[in-house]
Amino acid sequence: GQQLNQSPQSMFIQEGEDVSMNCTSSSIFNTWLWYKQDPGEGPVLLIALYKAGELTSNGRLTAQFGITRKDSFLNISASIPSDVGIYFCAVTNYGGSQGNLIFGKGTKLSVKP
Protein backbone atom coordinates (compact mmCIF):
# COMPACT_ATOMS: atom_id res chain seq x y z
CA GLY A 1 0.00 0.00 0.00
CA GLN A 2 0.92 3.64 -0.16
CA GLN A 3 3.41 4.75 2.46
CA LEU A 4 4.61 8.02 3.82
CA ASN A 5 8.15 8.24 5.14
CA GLN A 6 8.71 10.71 7.92
CA SER A 7 12.13 11.71 9.17
CA PRO A 8 13.59 11.86 11.61
CA GLN A 9 11.70 9.31 13.71
CA SER A 10 12.57 11.26 16.85
CA MET A 11 14.35 14.46 17.84
CA PHE A 12 15.70 15.65 21.15
CA ILE A 13 16.50 19.35 21.12
CA GLN A 14 17.23 22.25 23.41
CA GLU A 15 14.58 24.89 24.05
CA GLY A 16 15.02 27.80 21.66
CA GLU A 17 16.40 25.71 18.81
CA ASP A 18 14.73 25.51 15.41
CA VAL A 19 13.34 22.17 14.25
CA SER A 20 12.89 20.74 10.78
CA MET A 21 11.17 17.51 9.84
CA ASN A 22 9.99 16.13 6.54
CA CYS A 23 7.66 13.72 4.89
CA THR A 24 8.07 11.99 1.53
CA SER A 25 5.99 9.72 -0.65
CA SER A 26 6.60 7.65 -3.76
CA SER A 27 3.20 8.77 -5.08
CA ILE A 28 1.80 12.20 -5.88
CA PHE A 29 -0.73 13.65 -3.47
CA ASN A 30 -2.71 16.84 -3.91
CA THR A 31 -3.22 17.71 -0.26
CA TRP A 32 -0.62 17.53 2.51
CA LEU A 33 -1.46 18.03 6.16
CA TRP A 34 0.54 18.31 9.37
CA TYR A 35 -0.95 17.18 12.68
CA LYS A 36 0.40 17.29 16.23
CA GLN A 37 -0.56 14.73 18.87
CA ASP A 38 0.04 15.52 22.54
CA PRO A 39 0.37 12.59 24.95
CA GLY A 40 -3.06 11.17 25.78
CA GLU A 41 -4.84 13.28 23.19
CA GLY A 42 -6.05 13.01 19.62
CA PRO A 43 -4.17 14.68 16.74
CA VAL A 44 -4.76 18.37 16.10
CA LEU A 45 -4.48 19.88 12.62
CA LEU A 46 -1.63 22.41 12.41
CA ILE A 47 -1.31 23.29 8.74
CA ALA A 48 -3.02 22.23 5.51
CA LEU A 49 -1.30 22.58 2.12
CA TYR A 50 -3.32 22.46 -1.09
CA LYS A 51 -1.03 23.83 -3.79
CA ALA A 52 2.34 22.51 -4.98
CA GLY A 53 5.10 24.91 -3.94
CA GLU A 54 2.86 26.55 -1.33
CA LEU A 55 4.55 27.86 1.81
CA THR A 56 2.22 28.37 4.77
CA SER A 57 2.86 29.64 8.28
CA ASN A 58 0.95 29.25 11.54
CA GLY A 59 2.72 31.18 14.26
CA ARG A 60 6.16 29.64 14.77
CA LEU A 61 5.31 26.82 12.36
CA THR A 62 6.05 26.91 8.65
CA ALA A 63 5.26 24.14 6.19
CA GLN A 64 5.89 23.77 2.48
CA PHE A 65 4.20 21.56 -0.11
CA GLY A 66 6.93 20.24 -2.41
CA ILE A 67 6.80 21.22 -6.06
CA THR A 68 6.78 17.55 -7.13
CA ARG A 69 3.76 16.91 -4.83
CA LYS A 70 5.70 14.03 -3.29
CA ASP A 71 7.07 15.73 -0.20
CA SER A 72 6.56 18.35 2.47
CA PHE A 73 8.54 19.79 5.34
CA LEU A 74 7.54 21.34 8.65
CA ASN A 75 9.74 23.82 10.48
CA ILE A 76 9.29 25.00 14.05
CA SER A 77 11.22 28.09 15.06
CA ALA A 78 12.43 28.90 18.58
CA SER A 79 11.06 25.71 20.13
CA ILE A 80 9.41 25.78 23.55
CA PRO A 81 8.61 22.93 25.96
CA SER A 82 4.96 22.75 24.86
CA ASP A 83 6.12 21.81 21.35
CA VAL A 84 6.72 18.31 22.74
CA GLY A 85 4.61 15.69 21.02
CA ILE A 86 4.37 13.57 17.91
CA TYR A 87 4.07 15.31 14.55
CA PHE A 88 2.27 13.41 11.79
CA CYS A 89 2.05 14.22 8.14
CA ALA A 90 -1.05 13.04 6.30
CA VAL A 91 -2.02 13.08 2.65
CA THR A 92 -5.03 12.67 0.42
CA ASN A 93 -5.87 13.03 -3.24
CA TYR A 94 -9.43 13.87 -2.44
CA GLY A 95 -11.35 16.20 -0.21
CA GLY A 96 -14.77 17.06 1.08
CA SER A 97 -16.58 13.77 1.31
CA GLN A 98 -14.36 11.67 -0.93
CA GLY A 99 -11.36 9.50 -0.15
CA ASN A 100 -9.50 9.21 3.13
CA LEU A 101 -6.31 10.32 4.84
CA ILE A 102 -3.06 8.36 4.88
CA PHE A 103 -0.88 9.10 7.90
CA GLY A 104 2.89 8.88 8.26
CA LYS A 105 4.52 7.15 11.21
CA GLY A 106 5.28 10.41 12.99
CA THR A 107 8.26 12.36 14.32
CA LYS A 108 8.51 12.40 18.09
CA LEU A 109 9.84 15.72 19.39
CA SER A 110 11.34 16.17 22.84
CA VAL A 111 12.40 19.62 24.05
CA LYS A 112 14.80 20.10 26.93
CA PRO A 113 14.19 23.30 28.92
Added chain:
Amino acid sequence: SAVISQKPSRDICQRGTSLTIQCQVDSQVTMMFWYRQQPGQSLTLIATANQGSEATYESGFVIDKFPISRPNLTFSTLTVSNMSPEDSSIYLCSAGQIETQYFGPGTRLLVL
Protein backbone atom coordinates in the same frame (compact mmCIF):
# COMPACT_ATOMS: atom_id res chain seq x y z
CA SER B 1 -14.16 23.63 14.26
CA ALA B 2 -15.79 20.80 16.20
CA VAL B 3 -15.29 19.41 19.70
CA ILE B 4 -15.26 15.62 19.89
CA SER B 5 -15.68 13.60 23.07
CA GLN B 6 -15.29 9.85 23.54
CA LYS B 7 -16.44 7.40 26.19
CA PRO B 8 -14.89 5.54 27.84
CA SER B 9 -11.49 7.20 27.93
CA ARG B 10 -9.88 3.88 28.79
CA ASP B 11 -10.89 0.34 29.70
CA ILE B 12 -9.41 -3.01 30.59
CA CYS B 13 -11.38 -5.93 29.18
CA GLN B 14 -11.25 -9.70 29.21
CA ARG B 15 -10.70 -11.60 25.99
CA GLY B 16 -13.87 -12.78 24.32
CA THR B 17 -15.94 -9.82 25.50
CA SER B 18 -17.07 -6.78 23.51
CA LEU B 19 -16.70 -3.07 24.15
CA THR B 20 -18.73 -0.25 22.64
CA ILE B 21 -17.03 3.12 22.29
CA GLN B 22 -19.15 6.24 21.98
CA CYS B 23 -18.22 9.38 20.04
CA GLN B 24 -20.13 12.64 20.44
CA VAL B 25 -19.68 15.76 18.31
CA ASP B 26 -20.80 19.20 19.46
CA SER B 27 -22.21 20.07 16.02
CA GLN B 28 -23.88 18.25 13.14
CA VAL B 29 -21.43 16.60 10.77
CA THR B 30 -21.92 14.43 7.73
CA MET B 31 -18.79 12.35 8.00
CA MET B 32 -17.33 10.58 11.01
CA PHE B 33 -14.32 8.29 11.00
CA TRP B 34 -12.92 5.59 13.28
CA TYR B 35 -9.17 4.99 13.54
CA ARG B 36 -6.94 2.59 15.41
CA GLN B 37 -3.54 3.64 16.73
CA GLN B 38 -1.19 1.02 18.14
CA PRO B 39 1.09 2.40 20.88
CA GLY B 40 3.80 4.55 19.33
CA GLN B 41 2.43 3.97 15.85
CA SER B 42 0.55 5.84 13.19
CA LEU B 43 -3.21 6.06 12.70
CA THR B 44 -4.97 3.44 10.61
CA LEU B 45 -8.48 4.10 9.31
CA ILE B 46 -10.98 1.42 10.31
CA ALA B 47 -14.09 2.80 8.64
CA THR B 48 -15.99 5.86 7.53
CA ALA B 49 -19.46 6.33 9.02
CA ASN B 50 -21.97 8.54 7.27
CA GLN B 51 -25.40 9.13 8.74
CA GLY B 52 -28.11 7.21 6.96
CA SER B 53 -25.86 4.69 5.25
CA GLU B 54 -23.80 1.64 6.09
CA ALA B 55 -20.25 2.26 7.26
CA THR B 56 -17.50 1.80 4.68
CA TYR B 57 -14.70 -0.41 6.00
CA GLU B 58 -11.05 -0.32 4.98
CA SER B 59 -9.13 -3.39 3.91
CA GLY B 60 -8.42 -5.63 6.88
CA PHE B 61 -11.42 -4.50 8.92
CA VAL B 62 -14.84 -6.20 8.82
CA ILE B 63 -18.26 -5.30 10.10
CA ASP B 64 -18.60 -8.45 12.22
CA LYS B 65 -15.53 -7.50 14.22
CA PHE B 66 -16.08 -3.72 14.31
CA PRO B 67 -19.81 -2.95 13.97
CA ILE B 68 -20.50 0.78 13.74
CA SER B 69 -23.67 2.74 14.34
CA ARG B 70 -24.41 6.26 13.15
CA PRO B 71 -27.93 7.06 14.35
CA ASN B 72 -27.74 10.85 13.85
CA LEU B 73 -25.49 13.69 12.72
CA THR B 74 -23.73 14.13 16.09
CA PHE B 75 -23.13 10.60 17.37
CA SER B 76 -21.49 7.31 16.44
CA THR B 77 -20.44 4.12 18.18
CA LEU B 78 -17.75 1.56 17.40
CA THR B 79 -17.96 -1.90 18.95
CA VAL B 80 -14.85 -4.06 19.26
CA SER B 81 -16.28 -7.58 19.28
CA ASN B 82 -14.93 -10.83 20.67
CA MET B 83 -11.78 -9.09 21.81
CA SER B 84 -8.32 -10.60 21.91
CA PRO B 85 -5.06 -9.09 23.25
CA GLU B 86 -4.21 -8.04 19.68
CA ASP B 87 -7.10 -5.56 19.88
CA SER B 88 -5.28 -3.61 22.60
CA SER B 89 -4.88 -0.18 21.07
CA ILE B 90 -6.08 3.40 21.07
CA TYR B 91 -9.33 3.91 19.18
CA LEU B 92 -9.94 7.43 17.87
CA CYS B 93 -12.97 8.95 16.26
CA SER B 94 -12.88 12.04 14.09
CA ALA B 95 -15.39 14.19 12.26
CA GLY B 96 -15.45 16.70 9.44
CA GLN B 97 -14.31 16.86 5.86
CA ILE B 98 -11.56 14.53 4.68
CA GLU B 99 -8.89 17.24 4.77
CA THR B 100 -10.04 18.99 7.96
CA GLN B 101 -10.78 16.23 10.45
CA TYR B 102 -11.16 16.98 14.14
CA PHE B 103 -10.19 14.16 16.47
CA GLY B 104 -11.48 12.98 19.79
CA PRO B 105 -9.09 12.25 22.66
CA GLY B 106 -9.16 8.51 22.04
CA THR B 107 -10.17 5.40 23.98
CA ARG B 108 -7.30 3.37 25.39
CA LEU B 109 -8.19 -0.30 25.37
CA LEU B 110 -6.24 -3.08 27.05
CA VAL B 111 -7.42 -6.65 26.49
CA LEU B 112 -6.15 -9.29 28.90
